[in-house]
Amino acid sequence: MTTRRLSELLREPTTRRTFITRTSALAVAIPMIDAVLDACAPGSKGDQAAAREPASQKAPPTPQNPDSRLDTSLHVPSRGAPIMAPTNIALQRYDPALPPVAPGRTKQVHMTIREVPIRITADTVVAGWTFDGTIPGPIVHVRQGDTVEFTLTNDGSIPHSMDFHASRLDPKTAFRSVLPGQSISYTFQPRYAGAFLYHCGTAPVLMHIGSGMFGAIIVDPPTPLPAAREFVLVQNEFYLATPANGIAAFDYTRMLATQPDFVAFNGGPGQYQADPIRVRRGARVRFYVLSAGPTHPCAFHIVGEQFDTVYLGAPPENAIHGVQTFNVAAGGGMIFEFVADIPGEFPFVNHAFGHGQKGAIGMLLVEA
């Protein structure tokens, strides 16, 4: 994509500090703190109001904030210098819609491992390890008892593998690592319905999941669940090294320290704020929520709504009802659903906001 090899570009010395998180965060916090401190001073409200910066002066004194979208803005680490990421790598929205189950009881699934740069935000391109070129990999949708004939081709440069949580197989053979240029095939029949992770299981697993090698396989029960608009959300964390010429490699040391730079649904921090998920009023909405981690759970919540059903295990059993927020473990998957009978704009979030604020916030539009 450039005349110079990416590996050369990445090795180029750079003095920029990658994630100047502190700087950007302070920029957010300080005006607020000034404001609150002003307010703390007794009697200051009158004469201070005129001199105050953040809201009361610049915003007209309307009774409401006209743009509620501001209320769900993300924390985006700023950078000290302009990013020179290859301009031909576009930011692509990951379609969260659950694709229909293909006909027939035997499903052929073929994935190819590709190590490719991926733009995850407007100014962040990562050196992704992927299934089929996206983070997450493609959504697989089958029925309980189907036969899945799976083939993995490794077009990457190091060994990789595939571990389907929906399968029951000897990992030593089925999930073994495949050398570059090679393929592997295996077959399985999902025993349980539910939302299951798949991921590269090659050691160190932390590095492989942490670099983008994960996705979702959704297994329908024999009797289908009630008709619904169905979406898949896979949460993951990004731990990035200093980018060189605009491309950030993944940083294993930072993965071990468990303080991510970004947390995302379906690989794109904030992507569903820019381009929301849309449903019609009255539809049952079903979210298959997984945490790929590599480390943190997802405290899944929809602002302004409540789940009538959360399936902790295989549907249609294993449900709890009347839930606002529930944790999906790293490596786990649960199903969250409700009837969208109220029109509006509903942010869905990881309510553990020290993580969620880093990108695990999206928008569900319920259109009248």
Place this chain on the structure above:
Amino acid sequence: MTTRRLSELLREPTTRRTFITRTSALAVAIPMIDAVLDACAPGSKGDQAAAREPASQKAPPTPQNPDSRLDTSLHVPSRGAPIMAPTNIALQRYDPALPPVAPGRTKQVHMTIREVPIRITADTVVAGWTFDGTIPGPIVHVRQGDTVEFTLTNDGSIPHSMDFHASRLDPKTAFRSVLPGQSISYTFQPRYAGAFLYHCGTAPVLMHIGSGMFGAIIVDPPTPLPAAREFVLVQNEFYLATPANGIAAFDYTRMLATQPDFVAFNGGPGQYQADPIRVRRGARVRFYVLSAGPTHPCAFHIVGEQFDTVYLGAPPENAIHGVQTFNVAAGGGMIFEFVADIPGEFPFVNHAFGHGQKGAIGMLLVEA
């Protein structure tokens, strides 16, 4: 509260490092480590005992530790210099008792946002953002299907808002931000019973929840749960900047790093050790436990007791039984109960002690 404005005080240069966590922690750990190392040396027990400091010399050789309260002491970060917090800000216990439901099916709830300094420990005053002047805000108690007519008045200096997890409403309008000096009203009918968080939803939500803007709304089912002594515990984390003249602003950068200074039940680290929760022997005791976060779950546990019932979702269904410890997700709420048929002093804790030790330890006295 002083002749100088708080904002000036806070901006004053200071060379003290706020939380000398390491120093204080080492002070705790080192004598113990010496002791254990002495003990590791074979044959050292006899002649070393006399020279040992921490316990065996100073404490008389009674068969038991006479003060079991020592066994639940908190980790309190020490500071390098005396705190000069305004002396007229008192440490106030947050009453955890669930207030009774007001009569009638329509409940008027009015909260006012106030940005006020709050003393959270003997030597820590924070620049709080609050609902009605306390952290957490007031406990709201209603019945499923009641009509809640809510009004929020913003007496703060920046936009704020209110998100009730017990409601189902379009956030774009109901939870919109309110400018300083303005009010907003909306009405909702809780569909589900349970323990639900409320919080400011203005962006960045992490900053607003993290600065004290949260509380609990408890919704009773149509058929009341068995009679019980009922208490509300909202866990939260404090991430503080270096205090200036004794008042610590909240630190957004540290919120993003997810390593809190304090973790508390109802805003006061250790407050229920100083002044326990008291019940009579034989009473059913019901804790509505929420984690406001902003980030960490609460692994709720009562030392010396077991829960006969934990409601994961809306009561009276969605219960599990015979539980020692269960995680409440950040943003979530669960109900924990048991019959206090054993008299004694029962610490209730966040059993994730790397967090719990920072203040999420209280005491339940069961009086004969």
Place this chain on the structure above:
Amino acid sequence: MTTRRLSELLREPTTRRTFITRTSALAVAIPMIDAVLDACAPGSKGDQAAAREPASQKAPPTPQNPDSRLDTSLHVPSRGAPIMAPTNIALQRYDPALPPVAPGRTKQVHMTIREVPIRITADTVVAGWTFDGTIPGPIVHVRQGDTVEFTLTNDGSIPHSMDFHASRLDPKTAFRSVLPGQSISYTFQPRYAGAFLYHCGTAPVLMHIGSGMFGAIIVDPPTPLPAAREFVLVQNEFYLATPANGIAAFDYTRMLATQPDFVAFNGGPGQYQADPIRVRRGARVRFYVLSAGPTHPCAFHIVGEQFDTVYLGAPPENAIHGVQTFNVAAGGGMIFEFVADIPGEFPFVNHAFGHGQKGAIGMLLVEA
């Protein structure tokens, strides 16, 4: 064990930095990153393959990775200098098998607190605080309603105590601290079946649990669960100070920062990879999984298998079915089971891999 006292050895000045985590991690990550970057360059695959280091050159181009064990390798912090730990402290596997319940309805359990150095990996020896000389302490196995007559003798050098989560007792008396050289006795009857933690409850609890003072008590229901091969796995974290002469004390400050050096099942990072748990094909396998913490949950998962049953509360009720991964809270315990009808090598892991990679990975061999 040496002619010099251990306490002297530990106090000896040392310039080595203990856990050069960053160094070792980079050593793992960098060759991979090089590889992926090479792969990112279009057209580089052909001529670069020969010059590439990690896998494609050294490994013959066989269609499969012949050693799947590589796929579950642990992250082991490397050290800058050779370890001089006392060579007479052997690495000992903790037997995870649930021992049978002793006959009779009254069980006498006697534990002695010993502060002893324990080798937890080939090159790591810690200054353990233990129940009966091992981390975790011994597995206690009783039936619901049995009478447990417990005695604790403190052969340590500071006060310690015992808190059984399976008991219901006034902690002020039963769980009180015992001075060195003293004993304490109490009696309890477990009300609920399940997997329960026990631990030292002396303040600061974080330090005592964090230093090795924990274990499991398993309580059978009146009607036994289906016959199974039963194992106990207690996850814990290790936070270590710089070792002196090969022995690492526990570091309370690092416990408060919640970023562990090691995470282990039954006290030995990776011990069940070196020496797997073995069952016969067709057996029902039941894991009693606890997290001692002190802080992190365990996202328990078995690679290549699925749980037919996870008991969230007391068995035989409180079960969910068809589960891939579920979080056990710090301080909590759950029961995970399945029928091992597929022969093979199944890693069991904490799927929160930022933690799991540090040692919470073991191997279950299902032998045909």
